[in-house]
Amino acid sequence: MMDLPGVNISSGSLGQGLSVGIGVALSKKLNNDDSIVYVLTGDGELQEGQNWEAFMFAAAKNVDNIIVTVDLNGQQIDGSTKDVLDIGNLNLKLESFGWEVLEIKDGNSLDEIYEVISVMLKRKLSKENQLLF
Template identity: 60%
Template sequence: MSVALGVALSKKLNGENNVVYSLHGDGELDEGQNWEAIMFAGAKGVDNLISTVDWNGQQIDGPTDKVMNLGDLEAKFKAFAWDVMILEKGNDVDAVVAGLEAAKARLGKGKPVVILMKTVMGAGVDFMEGHHEWHGIAPNDEQLAKALAQLPETLGDY
């Protein structure tokens, strides 16, 4: 978040019209430096920044509400002067692209934009879906074959 903010602010200060994108996990938001950047971006009106949050309620050590409850993310971002969008189908690539396009239309109005994307970790794979244990583990060859057989060509149904 801090790096994206620095790039976005630099672009604004140099009079450039570039949009800066960043992707974050909800577990990552446990880290305080993110909230310092979030607070700064809103306070300084860095309105060429679109940040997305993979909001799946999981992190490497378990469910986010058990490891470090994040509370109401929407209210927190709003409190720090961000324009907040909720994307219900964060595993749907078409919905994500549409959400990013909608976010671009909201830029330039004095606020950074965040898209809170509701996702399911391991979506579409019965033995992975919703299990934080797969956060940092690669499947073996047999598990990979099983997972790929379960996934549609696109994830448009999620």
């Protein structure tokens, strides 16, 4: 197995990464560790039910030291996410669970990605928000 500093788990398309990330974030919070946990997932992966439980759990337990990034590319291993199992308006779903959603319009723009992550971190550090997606 290859060791990649900063990456504690690579769960693939089974949808377990978010649950693990929220567990790590909760553990850090309970141990007064103020670091932030980052989770990268995809829209195909979000078709797994445990992700929705994880999103709701994080909001219910105020696990606010996590930033989740979703690669909303409309594709998964079996084809288009809309053809396989359309998850609908992801932003509205997550906002209804208590998450704040910030969008990156051009996922190929490193400047835009950096800018949005910087905004997220400023809000996290100032405690202006509960949860970010």
